[in-house]
Amino acid sequence: MAAKSIISRPVYGTLSPQPGKHHLFVADAEGALAISDLAAKAPAGFFRDAHIIFIPGRDGKHVAALEALNPVQFHQGPSFASALPRLKQTLANAHMGLRLYLAGTEGLIGQAMQAALEAGIDHTSIQTEHRGSLARRVQCVHCKGITENVTTQPATCSHCGLLLLVRDHYSRRLAAFQGVCINAEDRSEIPPTEEIFR
Amino acid sequence: MGITFRKETFRDDFTFRNSPEHIRRFPFPFHEDSYMYAVNIEPHVVGPKGSVLENLIDVDEHYVAEMQDRALVLAEDPLRCQSLPHMTLAGWDLLELLMEQQALGYPEHFTLARDGDRWRWINRPLGIDDTFTFGDVSTLPYGPMEYITRQSQGDFCILDQRDGNLWMDAGMVTTQADWSLDFDIGMNFFEWHAPVPLAHEKGIFTRALKFLTNIQQGKPARRLNWTMTINPRLDTSPENYHKWGPDRTTVTPENVGEKVHLRVELQSFWRLPRSNGIVFPIRCYLIKMDELVTQPKWARRLHRVIRDLPEELANYKGLTRYRPTLVEWLSKLDDGSPTSPGFGPD
Numbered sequence: 001m002a003a004k005s006i007i008s009r010p011v012y013g014t015l016s017p018q019p020g021k022h023h024l025f026v027a028d029a030e031g032a033l034a035i036s037d038l039a040a041k042a043p044a045g046f047f048r049d050a051h052i053i054f055i056p057g058r059d060g061k062h063v064a065a066l067e068a069l070n071p072v073q074f075h076q077g078p079s080f081a082s083a084l085p086r087l088k089q090t091l092a093n094a095h096m097g098l099r100l101y102l103a104g105t106e107g108l109i110g111q112a113m114q115a116a117l118e119a120g121i122d123h124t125s126i127q128t129e130h131r132g133s134l135a136r137r138v139q140c141v142h143c144k145g146i147t148e149n150v151t152t153q154p155a156t157c158s159h160c161g162l163l164l165l166v167r168d169h170y171s172r173r174l175a176a177f178q179g180v181c182i183n184a185e186d187r188s189e190i191p192p193t194e195e196i197f198r
Numbered sequence: 199m200g201i202t203f204r205k206e207t208f209r210d211d212f213t214f215r216n217s218p219e220h221i222r223r224f225p226f227p228f229h230e231d232s233y234m235y236a237v238n239i240e241p242h243v244v245g246p247k248g249s250v251l252e253n254l255i256d257v258d259e260h261y262v263a264e265m266q267d268r269a270l271v272l273a274e275d276p277l278r279c280q281s282l283p284h285m286t287l288a289g290w291d292l293l294e295l296l297m298e299q300q301a302l303g304y305p306e307h308f309t310l311a312r313d314g315d316r317w318r319w320i321n322r323p324l325g326i327d328d329t330f331t332f333g334d335v336s337t338l339p340y341g342p343m344e345y346i347t348r349q350s351q352g353d354f355c356i357l358d359q360r361d362g363n364l365w366m367d368a369g370m371v372t373t374q375a376d377w378s379l380d381f382d383i384g385m386n387f388f389e390w391h392a393p394v395p396l397a398h399e400k401g402i403f404t405r406a407l408k409f410l411t412n413i414q415q416g417k418p419a420r421r422l423n424w425t426m427t428i429n430p431r432l433d434t435s436p437e438n439y440h441k442w443g444p445d446r447t448t449v450t451p452e453n454v455g456e457k458v459h460l461r462v463e464l465q466s467f468w469r470l471p472r473s474n475g476i477v478f479p480i481r482c483y484l485i486k487m488d489e490l491v492t493q494p495k496w497a498r499r500l501h502r503v504i505r506d507l508p509e510e511l512a513n514y515k516g517l518t519r520y521r522p523t524l525v526e527w528l529s530k531l532d533d534g535s536p537t538s539p540g541f542g543p544d
Contacts, residue, residue, distance in 0.1 A: 008385065008392035141378055141436045144277075162440060169393050180224040180436055184443030185519060 005168040012130040014071035015084065021049060021097030024090060025071075026112040028055040028080065030132035031104025032062030038101070039069050043164040047071045051090065053083050055108065058127045063127060071158040080111055087112060101127040110175035124174060134197040138166055139176035146176055151197045163190070166197070202307040209270075214430035214484065220259055221489045225250050225508045226541050227422040227462050231502040233511075235397050239409055242418035244464045250464060253303030254418065255296060256481065258353065262323050264351050264373070264432065271344040271372040271433050277380040279344050281356070281368035288356045288368060289343035290333060290469035292477050296346045298365075308525055321349055343368055352464075352481030355379075357387075358476055359411060366390050367475075373482045374431040376425075376439065376516070410476060413469045420466040425515045426524075427461045427529070430484045449520035454527040455488035458520065460500070488522075491531050493543035498535070501528035 015038040017023075023046070025035055032054060039047070051073040052066055067074055077083030100116055102109045109128050116126060135149040138157075145159030154163050157179060164179030171178070183189045206213040216224065245251025249279055250258070281289060297319055301310040309320040309532060318329045326349065330337035338345045347354050347370035358443040363386040369381040382390040387407045388398075413419060427434055428445040449457055463483040491497035504517070505525045512518055536543055 006392040008389040039536065139381070141381060141439055142438075144380070167393065169381070171381050171385065173380065178378070178381055180438075181440045181443070185439040185446045186444065 008170050009168045010106070010128070010170055010172070011112070012128045015101050015103055015127050015129045017046055018099045018101075018127065020099035022094070022099065023047075023050040023099050024055075024094070025050060025052040025101045025103070026083075026087060026108070027052070027066075028104035028108040028132070029057040029059065031108065031129070032056075032066055034103035034129040034131050035069070035101070036062075036065055041166065053077060053087055053090075055080055055083060055104075065099075069186075080108055084111075084115065085116050088119070091116060091121070094119070100125070101128070101129075102133055103129045105133050105135065106130060106177070107135065110137060110170075110172070111116070113172060114175040117140075117172060136166060136197050137176045138164065138179040139171070139174050140164060140179045142181060146174075147179070150177075150179075151195050152193050153196050154191060154193060200304070201257065201259055201323075202263070204259045206260070206263045208263070208267045208430055208432040212429050212431070214260070214263070216485055216489050217259060218492075219248075221485065221492055222543060224485045224490070225422060225464055225483055226460075226470050226490075226493075226496050226499075227424045227463050228503050229539065229541050230498050231499050231537060232272060232506055233503045234508075235400060239406070239419050239421045239467075242420035242468075250483070253299065253460045254466070255299035255303065255350070255479070256464070257304050257307065258299060261351055264325060265349060267432050268348060268370075268372045271435075278372045278437075279347070279370045280379060281341060281343055282384065285343070285356055285358065285368035285473075285475070286341065288333065288358070288470050288473035288475040289341055291472050291475065292354065292356060293342040294332070295468060295470070295477065295524070296350045300350070307331050307445040316378070324349060339486070343370060345434055350479075355409075355478040355480070356470075357476040357478060359476060362411065363387055364407065364410060364476060372435075374435055374480070376434055376436055378436045380437075387531040395514050396508075410467055413467055413476060414490050415469040415471055418465060418466050418468040421463060425461050426517055427459045427484065428457050428520070430459055430486065432482065432484075446516065446519045449523050451523060451527060454524055456486060458487045458524055459484045460487075460490055487527070491528075494531070495544045497528060497531040498533070499537045501525065501532040504528065 017038060027035055047069045050071040052071045053075045053078045054066055056063055063076055064143060075086060085126045102112045113126060117123060117165050138147045138150045140157040140160060142162055143160035145157060147158040150166060153166050155166055157164050162181045163183055165182040167178045169178045206306050208214055242254060250256045296308045300308040307322050311318040315332045320327045335341060353373050354369060355366055357364040358367040365386050366382050369379045388403055391403050406533045429440055434442055462483045466479050468477050470477055512521055
């Protein structure tokens with residue numbers, strides 16, 4: 001879990017079964033373990049109304065465990081971007097009583113929440129649980145480019161190349177942390193790079 | 199007679215100046231010889247003639263040049279002006295407020311004529327004469343918020359009120375002190391203030407939110423905030439920080455008076471009648487040290503404030519690099535004699 005910090009930084013909880021008619025899960029990698037833990041607490045038949053969208057990532061693990069929950073729909077996507085149209089269509093066709101559960105990396109939770117916000121779902125009604133990497137999705141405030149999987153402080157913008165201070169300031173709308181040039185005043189000042197978001 | 203609008207720039211050759219009358223009316227933000235955060239909110243009522251509070255929406259000699267600078271910023275980066283889809287009605291509310299206030303305060307420069315929903319707006323300094331239908335977006339060249347805030351000094355944030363909170367859901371922000379509308383749009387009051395040090399722990403934002411959500415129509419409120427800027431640059435956005443940041447390394451004992459500027463924000467808060475939103479104009483006033491120290495009381499007081507400012511605040515305001523040079527320069531104008539209470543010059 002991430003250390004306590006500023007108020008705009010998202011706070012994640014632990015998934016738990018919610019009353020509802022349909023249950024939509026979006027998870028990546030070790031996020032699958034959060035779904036398994038929820039399943040252990042869920043009433044019988046809970047997954048009969050469940051749809052799981054899962055992005056296993058490079059390890060390719062946990063697929064069988066999720067399939068064993070027998071959700072009415074299961075989708076394995078090669079990346080979040082490729083699963084996004086399916087998620088958007090599901091949200092667009094959803095009715096009252098849909099509950100949304102997001103688990104895994106911050107980038108996955110943030111981007112799935114972004115799609116949910118655009119579909120009119122209140123962020124406080126969404127269950128989230130952070131599992132796995134602490135890597136951040138960072139928006140460069142200068143060129144507006146998004147750099148994925150940032151693990152270092154400072155980090156180099158993968159678009160404009162500026163050296164960025166990765167702030168805790170977070171935008172749900174952009175699903176990104178803010179990156180601001182760390183040596184804007186004097187480019188010759190290069191602070192040491194540390195890997196802190198692993 | 200009216201205002202004589204200056205031809206000047208806030209970039210490149212930086213020809214911005216205040217006339218002697220405008221130096222005297224500068225909203226100096228320190229009422230005592232030290233500074234710490236406080237919920238310094240008071241009713242926004244009309245103040246003395248000749249002050250920036252003579253009218254509730256102030257128009258001054260920098261009006262035309264500031265509007266030209268805004269147009270340059272927007273041409274470069276249109277995301278400085280954004281309005282989420284549910285905020286259009288609040289934009290009309292703001293258009294009405296600013297047209298009414300500017301026409302009321304400066305009839306020689308602005309005229310608003312209304313015939314039902316058919317409105318005619320004449321803005322003489324900018325050479326605008328438009329007739330449009332109030333509430334019909336297709337009759338204006340921009341959305342209502344963008345249209346009127348391209349003709350009004352200061353940044354404008356429109357806050358939606360719901361769930362006991364205020365949400366930054368629309369704004370025109372081109373003269374900001376280092377915060378990004380594009381990043382913060384859609385955030386609630388606590389979230390967009392998240393990076394501010396010390397104030398959360400002091401409960402400042404909880405109290406401020408309580409006050410703001412209770413603001414009533416026709417009873418606006420105001421507060422002052424301040425920072426410092428090197429060169430009279432209006433666009434000190436984070437977007438362009440890598441362009442203006444190096445200015446902070448250019449301060450020397452010889453150029454403090456010309457380069458270092460006190461930047462004061464007159465923030466006001468108004469309930470909007472149709473949308474129930476709050477509009478939050480952030481009006482920026484700049485004054486260079488050479489101009490400020492023509493008032494000996496302000497020179498003495500500013501020296502003491504900057505010298506004694508807590509380190510965290512100095513860092514947050516971006517003063518750290520040039521503070522010693524500035525304090526040394528100001529110290530020569532401080533003979534240690536007492537300063538009179540209150541903001542105004544002696």
